[in-house]
Amino acid sequence: xxxxxxxxxxxxxxxxxxxxxxxxxxxxxxxxxxxxxxxxxxxxxxxxxxxxxxxxxxxxxxxxxxxxxxxxxxxxxxxxxxxxxxxxxxxxxxxxxxxxxxxxxxxxxxxxxxxxxxxxxxxxxxxxxxxxxxxxxxxxxxxxxxxxxxxxxxxxxxxxxxxxxxxxxxxxxxxxxxxxxxxxxxxxxxxxxxxxxxxxxxxxxxxxxxxxxxxxxxxxxxxxxxxxxxxxxxxxxxxxxxxxxxxxxxxxxxxxxxxxxxxxxxxxxxxxxxxxxxxxxxxxxxxxxxxxxxxxxxxxxxxxxxxxxxxxxxxxxxxxxxxxxxxxxxxxxxxxxxxxxxxxxxxxxxxxxxxxxxxxxxxxxxxxxxxxxxxxxxxxxxxxxxxxxx
Amino acid sequence: xxxxxxxxxxxxxxxxxxxxxxxxxxxxxxxxxxxxxxxxxxxxxxxxxxxxxxxxxxxxxxxxxxxxxxxxxxxxxxxxxxxxxxxxxxxxxxxxxxxxxxxxxxxxxxxxxxxxxxxxxxxxxxxxxxxxxxxxxxxxxxxxxxxxxxxxxxxxxxxxxxxxxxxxxxxxxxxxxxxxxxxxxxxxxxxxxxxxxxxxxxxxxxxxxxxxxxxxxxxxxxxxxxxxxxxxxxxxxxxxxxxxxxxxxxxxxxxxxxxxxxxxxxxxxxxxxxxxxxxxxxxxxxxxxxxxxxxxxxxxxxxxxxxxxxxx
Numbered sequence: 001x002x003x004x005x006x007x008x009x010x011x012x013x014x015x016x017x018x019x020x021x022x023x024x025x026x027x028x029x030x031x032x033x034x035x036x037x038x039x040x041x042x043x044x045x046x047x048x049x050x051x052x053x054x055x056x057x058x059x060x061x062x063x064x065x066x067x068x069x070x071x072x073x074x075x076x077x078x079x080x081x082x083x084x085x086x087x088x089x090x091x092x093x094x095x096x097x098x099x100x101x102x103x104x105x106x107x108x109x110x111x112x113x114x115x116x117x118x119x120x121x122x123x124x125x126x127x128x129x130x131x132x133x134x135x136x137x138x139x140x141x142x143x144x145x146x147x148x149x150x151x152x153x154x155x156x157x158x159x160x161x162x163x164x165x166x167x168x169x170x171x172x173x174x175x176x177x178x179x180x181x182x183x184x185x186x187x188x189x190x191x192x193x194x195x196x197x198x199x200x201x202x203x204x205x206x207x208x209x210x211x212x213x214x215x216x217x218x219x220x221x222x223x224x225x226x227x228x229x230x231x232x233x234x235x236x237x238x239x240x241x242x243x244x245x246x247x248x249x250x251x252x253x254x255x256x257x258x259x260x261x262x263x264x265x266x267x268x269x270x271x272x273x274x275x276x277x278x279x280x281x282x283x284x285x286x287x288x289x290x291x292x293x294x295x296x297x298x299x300x301x302x303x304x305x306x307x308x309x310x311x312x313x314x315x316x317x318x319x320x321x322x323x324x325x326x327x328x329x330x331x332x333x334x335x336x337x338x339x340x341x342x343x344x345x346x347x348x349x350x351x352x353x354x355x356x357x358x359x360x361x362x363x364x365x366x367x368x369x370x371x372x373x374x375x376x377x378x379x380x381x382x383x384x385x386x387x388x389x390x
Numbered sequence: 391x392x393x394x395x396x397x398x399x400x401x402x403x404x405x406x407x408x409x410x411x412x413x414x415x416x417x418x419x420x421x422x423x424x425x426x427x428x429x430x431x432x433x434x435x436x437x438x439x440x441x442x443x444x445x446x447x448x449x450x451x452x453x454x455x456x457x458x459x460x461x462x463x464x465x466x467x468x469x470x471x472x473x474x475x476x477x478x479x480x481x482x483x484x485x486x487x488x489x490x491x492x493x494x495x496x497x498x499x500x501x502x503x504x505x506x507x508x509x510x511x512x513x514x515x516x517x518x519x520x521x522x523x524x525x526x527x528x529x530x531x532x533x534x535x536x537x538x539x540x541x542x543x544x545x546x547x548x549x550x551x552x553x554x555x556x557x558x559x560x561x562x563x564x565x566x567x568x569x570x571x572x573x574x575x576x577x578x579x580x581x582x583x584x585x586x587x588x589x590x591x592x593x594x595x596x597x598x599x600x601x602x603x604x605x606x607x608x609x610x611x612x613x614x615x616x617x618x619x620x621x622x623x624x625x626x627x628x629x630x631x632x633x634x635x636x637x638x639x640x641x642x643x644x645x646x647x648x649x650x651x652x653x654x655x656x657x658x659x660x661x662x663x664x665x666x667x668x669x670x671x672x673x674x675x676x677x678x679x680x681x682x683x684x685x686x687x688x689x690x691x692x693x694x695x696x697x698x699x700x701x702x
Contacts, residue, residue: 177538178467191479198486199501218578248539300633308577309466309538330673334633 069270162238174214186211217310218249224317226256226289251306255294256284291321292328313339318348321360329363336367349373412450413607423591433570438593441637444573448530458527462514464537474515505558519564526566535574619656620645622690632674643667
């Protein structure tokens with residue numbers, strides 16, 4: 001406490017500023033007003049214990065429960081070692097950055113990305129632009145990204161694509177249920193409402209009508225995570241997470257040599273936590289594929305539990321089967337009979353002149369109602385059109 | 391009230407005894423859960439494959455306790471009008487017409503009149519709140535998984551307070567909460583919030599000994615050798631890789647079918663001809679019929695003769 005108080009406060013304010021910047025690039029809505037509020041608030045409570053400080057910043061910077069995880073990680077990384085950020089800021093040269101990779105490993109990927117962005121900005125400030133960096137995107141680059149194959153994307157492009165996927169919405173066709181709601185355009189008489197109207201009007205019987213409520217059917221996604229799909233599978237995990245959190249009644253499964261239900265893991269709001277938990281649950285990442293065996297597991301154990309009420313099934317797979325398509329045809333037939341629609345998304349389909357030569361693909365094709373390519377952002381968006389068909 | 395309470399079993403053994411009086415052969419775990427559900431006044435949530443005797447528990451319970459059984463069969467689109475109450479619109483219309491013909495122009499009074507309990511049609515959930523002399527009824531909510539989530543949410547409200555609010559009349563509260571049994575075939579997962587309020591029991595396939603007791607209880611006249619072979623065969627069948635394993639209901643059907651055909655023991659032909667009583671999927675039947683059935687039968691016979699020599 002030898003330094004004059006104002007200087008400490010100045011440094012604290014500066015650190016809060018950096019911290020806010022970190023949160024902002026990690027995706028939290030932290031505006032400049034919030035930063036000023038935070039500095040005022042910290043002044044008010046005084047520099048006391050760390051938990052007071054934490055709660056103070058938390059109450060200002062976080063406004064939804066699903067941001068908590070992110071905030072917590074950012075807070076501990078940033079404030080446990082107050083010089084960390086400075087080091088990050090000064091760590092401009094790739095050699096130094098390598099040293100710090102181990103330290104970064106434990107961090108949430110989004111925090112890491114956020115740190116990397118801050119890193120790049122400070123470099124721009126000091127005009128060290130001879131080092132190539134490709135994290136920032138302009139609009140024209142985004143257009144290119146739409147067309148680019150997931151397989152050929154750089155790490156930064158993948159990150160950008162994941163962000164685009166996170167905001168993806170799939171308008172699945174809504175089907176009529178057996179529940180009703182009042183509607184002037186309805187065809188059936190709503191007796192309850194009619195009777196009330198009779199008592200009110202006192203003259204004749206003013207008919208009131210109702211029509212069926214509509215609701216989207218459940219969606220079941222079966223995603224191949226075997227070795228041949230490895231460049232795509234993580235992307236599809238993000239895709240599954242985005243849909244799961246966008247609507248109810250979505251069930252997610254991944255398969256390679258065995259089938260794993262990751263629905264509960266995907267329900268986690270934070271994508272990094274969700275993907276991490278899903279990855280923990282899965283034991284056959286990047287291994288072989290036994291599509292027939294996995295579909296059989298799905299049919300016997302899960303289909304009767306998740307395919308009720310007219311569900312739509314999406315299979316994401318390249319159809320390359322290690323088992324030479326053993327038993328695959330029979331399982332596909334059963335699956336196609338127990339679901340409203342069976343849609344197959346295949347990244348291999350992007351190649352012009354794709355011919356279904358592999359036995360697995362030939363066994364599966366007769367039973368799908370739609371066969372679509374899925375290898376870039378555009379094709380994911382095009383899914384919208386398929387799913388909104390009756 | 392005290393007479394009703396004494397009606398309920400006072401121990402796990404008493405619960406087992408109560409069920410066996412209704413010729414329901416229960417395992418101890420089921421009896422324990424049921425006993426706790428009755429004692430704690432919580433709904434009993436029974437989940438299991440089709441045909442393992444979930445619905446039967448409610449029926450036996452109501453018969454053994456002498457309570458009314460109120461059954462709500464769930465289906466997709468089940469709504470308040472068919473589950474809780476509905477107004478008798480036709481009668482209301484007539485009432486209004488009659489009032490008009492009589493020159494009654496007091497609309498307000500008329501509204502109070504036609505929206506009274508006289509014009510109310512009570513559906514199962516509302517009926518279940520009414521006790522009679524024997525005590526509160528047994529409410530069976532069957533195959534809850536067939537209905538949709540909104541209904542489940544509505545049920546949550548009823549199951550926690552045992553009261554129903556009808557806007558035109560007011561709140562109707564149960565004098566004594568009914569005994570609630572909920573069953574699910576698990577064609578979808580029931581929400582955790584509902585499960586949390588219930589005591590959960592997974593009704594599994596019975597072991598050979600218990601299944602034999604069930605056959606003996608349900609088909610008293612059956613040939614002993616036949617029932618032993620039938621049960622042993624079905625038990626082996628449940629280890630096979632089938633799409634739908636036969637439940638207890640199928641065992642009983644099959645045993646009954648074979649009795650109708652005057653069989654006293656199993657043979658290959660009899661199995662092949664009656665397999666439809668046991669397996670309900672063509673793939674499964676094709677897999678078992680013929681040589682596979684013969685192989686299983688061979689094993690069954692060996693097992694039973696081995697049993698005989700040990701026992702005798």
